[in-house]
Amino acid sequence: MRFTDSTFYPDVSPGYLVRVIHQMSVAAIDKTLAADGLTATQWMTLVSLYFDHADTCAGLARKMAHDKGAMTRLIDQMEANGWVTRQRDDADRRVVRLSLTEAGRAAAVAAKHKVIACWNGFLADWSDTEVEDLVKMLQRLRRTMEESDACAA
Template identity: 50%
Template sequence: MGFYDTTNLYPDSSIGYLVKVCNQLGMAHLDRAFADEGLSAVHWSALISIHFGRAPTCAALARDLAHDKGAMTRMIDTLEQKGLVRRLRNDDDRRVIQLSLTPEGEAATLRCRDRVIACWNEWLTGWTHDEITTLIAQLQRLRATLETAAPCAA
């Protein structure tokens, strides 16, 4: 027997809704935190993904951040114009364009990372270390489940 049924699926009990709203609220706060850098939270998400090597190409970055490839290309154009990202042709396959941070991009990414750390520490005030660790583990488990889930039957 599943957890949800017609008696308990409401926005404030829906995992999907709660995760979405938490993400939207956090991104809005981070947009304000990065305003003086001329960056948005979405820009920073791209920069930090490149920083950690999660997304060596624009297509990989779009997959990593669950964005449209066209929109991601336009965002990389913007970050490149700001002098934060550079595109380099792959020596082994000239069709592949590798993304990397410029020194300015690396510095901006790390400054914003420090702001993200401060924000999350503020938002999690009153949470125990165990509560935070448990939440992270549960979200990682949910992500893994969703990554391998078959399409839902109608």
């Protein structure tokens, strides 16, 4: 299916659907992790650090599509909670590297199990093949978007 003026509306728009699904998942994860004193955004940051996706505020902001200023404030909170440490880079003192503390690693792992249960609940009536296909399609879309300049003016 290719979109046309007559076939493009919110319920079939990939952007709209992904955005709504993201908002719903963040709300569910916020609720799931509330008792642990974690938000979904904090958890995503912990996991990004845990899996070495980035090690600076700017890198995390890029990787997570998050505002740099908001990311700095988030890291401030996470540092105050004892989950993250900051350290100046030896080679370039302008760069501040982030790393998880032991408490941060423990929080990331504990939260991961709750998030897994949450997603397994959402996908309970999906077959393993359907879940695998969904993930493959989303990964393909991400790669296509990363490599494309289709929307360039």
